[in-house]
Amino acid sequence: MANIKDVAKRAGVSVTTVSRVINNRGYIGKETRKKVEKAMAEIDYSPNQIARALQRSQSFLIGVVVPDSGHPFFAELIKNIELFAYNNNYKLLICNSLDEAKKEAKYISMLRENRVDGIIMCSQTLDVEEYKKVQLPIVSFDRILSNNIPYVSSDNFNGGTIATEHLIKSGCKRLLHISGPLNLEMLSNRRADAFKLTCMKYDIPHAIIEGEFSKQAFTTYPEDFVKNNLGDELLNYDGVFCSNDILAYALYMYAQKMKINVPQQLKIVGYDYTSFTRILQTPKLTTIQQPADQIGKELCSALIKMIENKDSEVINNTIVDVALIKGDTT
Structure with a gap:
């Protein structure tokens, strides 16, 4: 079974460089990245996500709690969150609260038990204190959960x-x-x-x-x-x-x-x-x-920065611009 050393040898680069490409960390030139990705494909190498998770104490899982994934806006928002998460090697666990406090509380507990790295909250039925107890990075959509929890919202x-x-x-x-x-x-x-x-x-x-x-x-x-x-x-x-x-x-x-x-x-x-x-x-x-595309990207980007603590930066609230679309009803 191919390993990271085989990839490095095939691409003619160091193991450290291969690791940076896999984990999307540090600066990697386009040509170098292409060589590494080509080598991975040629020898059918697939990074061991479980091993990576254990090594970095990360699950590479993000929880997303929405009122109803069947609602057109939330369906589109989830799609865009998933797209950005996928491009950054994260997977999603989607939870429908249906605006029920008991269900939302159970889902948050379940997400913690499954060791998600962070949660995107698009639902709010609990008291603010309950979100503070989660002890995980949280970003909210359209809701002010706490002064310490950043939010993303349209204007x-x-x-x-x-x-x-x-x-x-x-x-x-x-x-x-x-x-x-x-x-x-x-x-x-x-x-x-x-x-x-x-x-x-x-x-x-x-x-x-x-x-x-x-x-x-x-x-x-x-x-x-x-x-x-x-x-x-x-x-x-x-x-x-x-x-x-x-x-x-x-x-x-x-x-x-x-x-x-x-x-x-x-x-x-x-x-x-x-x-x-x-x-x-x-x-x-x-x-x-x-x-929804920009909002989804901003939500996921903010959460990943919090998870990975990049430069220990403070994540600010984000307000996304809106626009009038003229149709036949005015």
Whole structure:
């Protein structure tokens, strides 16, 4: 069975150089890296991950806790986290909390038992103190878990401002925002803050009702949510800003049933712009793009830096820019 010395001999380099290529550490020239990788392929050498883990006291496993991996945004986010992790020789363990505190606590315990090197938290149902007890590197998405736990988020406030101003500049006079669950301390709540402040700035009558992000009754039957929470009251508004695109699309479908013309009578702006939104042919939603690719990369990069303690650097919070995608609903 081929070993690291065989690779070094075949490539004409030192064992240390081969080790650096395998572990992606230190500077390695492109030509040298190619020689080593070619030698590994030619002699069918595969690094022993278990041995590496024991040697470095690392499992090369990252836990990712999400509310619901079936939600289009989280599905796309996981894909991008996995891509960056793979390129840095890490694997993922995916956990769906379904916004249940008991389940989330059990998953965190399971991840610790499986000796993951760190956790990306995209769910928050526990008290902040519980996350402090984990004693593992943690990075959160869209949530402030602790002053010592860095987060990555899209610019929710700017996204809310852009969406609301776009509706107003498109001629809307009475606005509604369907938010996420405002009882949770999520940074996405800044979208609702921005909506309210922008409406006040332009002296626009407005209202906010709470939606949900991942409950079965919402993700499976979003049109029922719109019907049960708005009904005929939808006629009171000529513009709606939704906190995600699933709800924006459900609102569009409900408006069609109510014989409300979009965008002539009702304008709609969503939030996310995932593959779900991009493949829709009718309508092409107007929405705020929350770049899952960049967010996934930033989350994974920050966590790996914490795990590997590169230069003992402090990992800062990261706010990712958003953009308006103009569609057919405004």
